[in-house]
């Protein structure tokens with residue numbers, strides 16, 4: 001059997017009967033006190049799963065002997081709240097059931113609960129992942145999508161992990177919540193031509209608003225903008241409705257509408273939120289099982305930021 005077939009819905013039923021309750025309590029408290037936790041954690045989960053599978057490799061801290069994934073340039077913007085919610089859950093779970101619950105299962109369930117809390121679909125996740133024993137910065141480079149990549153490149157990247165074009169479009173609907181830092185899109189807003197105020201695929205008023213919001217971004221790299229300008233913290237399908245209007249923030253977002261291979265799915269999900277939720281839930285279940293390790297292929301870390 002492959003590792004993912006060894007995952008089960010009730011993996012902790014006997015060994016940690018309070019697992020679900022502890023996860024719900026921790027995640028709810030954290031999201032209420034820091035409402036950006038949901039988007040932060042969803043992005044971190046994606047970055048974990050795409051590199052060596054969902055094995056919490058993204059949580060490991062660098063040491064003098066090993067530069068870890070989280071110190072890759074693309075991961076430096078992962079917010080502290082995402083690490084914090086996992087650490088809090090791990091601390092409570094270690095008190096209740098020491099040495100039993102993996103950091104990768106914690107990150108998977110926290111993400112699922114947060115998506116639902118933000119208004120998104122509920123989906124089932126199976127459990128029993130073990131944590132990885134490898135986390136290297138060199139595994140990250142080129143293996144996570146960047147807004148500057150061409151659509152060919154993005155499609156190939158997702159295909160290399162077994163995800164179809166439709167699944168890629170559905171998963172990227174995650175940009176219905178959260179933020180992007182100005183540097184991720186500002187070259188499109190500024191470096192167009194002498195006369196145009198912006199990239200022609202932007203709505204001109206939106207481009208002007210972005211210029212205003214990001215004017216000082218080179219001096220203040222913390223400046224950031226909502227991914228979904230219409231409903232920034234609600235998990236809904238407005239992300240897709242924005243794209244035909246030129247209100248997609250990242251170049252890769254606007255390309256989802258401009259490219260004929262992805263456009264039909266953008267149109268479907270912008271019309272039909274139910275279809276989006278169903279596709280997102282299914283693709284998240286699949287992502288949650290991507291490259292998982294079970295049994296002796298991994299460990300239950302004592303601390304999520306260090307190998308045992």
Ligand code: HEM
Nearest residue numbers: 039040042043046077145146147171174178179180181252
């Ligand atoms: C075409 C593929 C994708 C590209 C190019 C991309 C790129 C980006 C970039 C550049 C940011 C801004 C990060 C920052 O400035 O802090 C971002 C944010 C985000 N991404 Fe993606 N992403 C893609 C797909 C996905 C997928 C598949 C997911 C999850 C299933 C996801 C979830 C998120 C979330 C939730 C945020 C907001 C993070 C926050 O608020 O802290 N993205 N993405």
Ligand SMILES: [Ca+2]
Nearest residue numbers: 176228231234
């Ligand atoms: Ca939204």
